Amino acid sequence: MDTRFTKQEIAFREEARLFFAEAYTSDFKPRYEAADYRQWQIDWQKVLYERGWAAPGWPREYGGPGWTPTQRYIFEAERANADAPDVIPFGLKMAGPTIYTSGNEAQKAYFLPRILKSEDWWCQGYSETGAGSDLAALKTRAVADGDDYIVNGAKIWTTYAHYADWIFCLVRTSSEGKPQQGISFLLIDMTSPGIKVNPIITLDGQHSLNEVEFHEVRVPKANRIGEENKGWTYAKALLMHERTGIAGLANSMRGLAQLREMAATERHGGRPLLENPSFRHRLADVEVELLALEFTELRVLSTLAAGAAPGPESSLLKIKGTEIQQALQELSMEAAGYYQGVLTDERGKDDSGHPFGGAVRQQYMYGRAATVYAGSNEVQKNIIAKAVLGLA
């Protein structure tokens, strides 16, 4: 039992710290205000690519850095401390791993380098109006027609579909047997005729979600991952990946430090809010959970390092991680007092003169989604009850 970093790991931490200090702070932060968000994000991911660090989790043979789980953990912490943005997960953390795990050679050769270089923006087409928590109830149909499928139906809640070049989709190819058995995993070009993207505005006033309609969309069978009707298996493997990342530990650690800074500048009864006992106690409640979660994540990482696949324990990380995120967001709102309500424009600007009210409002409102997406926390609890506790 020893969690101290080795000499090499400490050296790696210095290397990562230096990289972010140089690559992000001086060059990228200022551009955020000017550039459009999509381009800015792509530019940043290309900087990571140039350094060979765009895909920390990928094996070396596909262009990953071949890091140990501990190195990935260190890298994440340094990224968050530099306030550098995370990569958009849909390509680098979802489509990529699915393709190198379950795709064929042609798919690997075409898609993986493009994903690595952020040449394509990806989105995830799983959910439908009738199929949210009960994903297997999905109805979007793909019917074989020679070398192609013809796809009809609609996906909903598709994050960044309006930016995307490609969408990976779960579609129904059979209605025989259990619902999970008739699903296939398709990669679909967003420029295909018959695709229509409709915006959905979220309660923070932003546009990241969409509905994606498919009208007689022709998709080559060559863009199917693995076997027909086996899509559920590939999707499940991917969901496990999605859940580990979602604990958002590094971001929460950084968030806690930022919350302290905010509370030090706000006044309460003529003193810094950070000195207020009620506030300090509530901060401590969150911090204690976070300290424990850090070790929960390290425990999971060490089993990964030993070669095991992420199991249902990743649900625990998702639940606790998102609860902590939301608790921090709530406290940030409280810290802002009256200014927690300030509305901002698309660039995050407002006229209130307050340094963080508008930003914490946006994070809080959008942050409500973290317990809903990537398998809601209720669904995660059902998974733990069944798969870990054996309460079927």
Next chain:
Amino acid sequence: MNFELSEEQEMLKNSVARFVQDHYGIDKRKAILAGDRGFSTENWQIFSELGWLSIPFNEASGGFGGNAVDIMVLMEELGKGLVSEPYLATVLLFGSLVQALGTPEQKADLLRRVMAGELQGAFAWLERHSRFDLDDINTSATPSAEAWLLNGEKTVVFNGADADQLLVSARDSGDAAEIALFLVDANAAGVSRQAYRLMDGQLVANIRLVQAPASRLGSGGNAFTAMQAQVDAATLALCAEALGIMQYLQESTVEYARTRHQFGAPIGSFQALQHRLVETFMSCEQTRSMLYRAVCSTQEQSRQRQRDLHALKMMVARNGKLVGSEAIQIHGGMGLTDELPIGHYVKRLMMINTSFGNGDYHREKFVELGA
């Protein structure tokens, strides 16, 4: 012992509910808030015609002399309808302060115009550093030959952008350096306003005062005590609004759980969700009881009244957050949309939570008062 509303109060309740049905709804609200002003002038005229703008003012001033129960009934219904007209700012803060402190001339002039729906008012007290303390302010008032002159900056002033007249709290430069209230014409020289919106749709403003000419509200003495009392009454009213919002969220969420199907069954059939909806139901009921308790003790000695008000605001903070976040969570993706009313109700609830002290603040005050 009687928790029934009077016949007039039932009528008032029905009349607000009818207004919401005929003139409000989420789409109309959005259209109103997309405009330049924070509210609809037509709606405000309806408020006046229905007599709602006269409820808290005494008969001598031409009002109805309504009590805390009347205001509670009105505010709860406005909350259910998520009505964003500036009733709190113009009537319950500006108007009530004028009523409590104004000279006979000030009352006659200002209250008549408020009741006729001709005048928008605002109570400007908060400064950048004040947080929740009414007395933590620096704006100063110095006498000159013609008028008092105000200097300072007020922030997040409710209805501050639309107000014609402002009531500004400031320290006069006398020996006692007392906090007093000053009446300022919002369009006077020396007053500059920066408007912006809050998440609940309110149009608020930061107001900079540079040698702004003002007249004193009333003839001095005890302004702070009166100010605190009116803020307490307004806080009580806000809590009634919050309960209306919580009630709406609870009912819509139960309804959604009954009708939304996943895994071949209504999601409301899953016990994990049933128990959560029972928790939110109990939270609403407990909040209603606390509200009634606080309303009843407005007649009591100041200590008990204070205690019950702090208890109520604590409960609204805690239970409001619970009911709000469960409403969003149980609606799943739908709960995150701007299209559904749910999120808009939650945003208003969050603003109420932080107005005139959040839960922590009122818990500290409750503890300070002792058992």
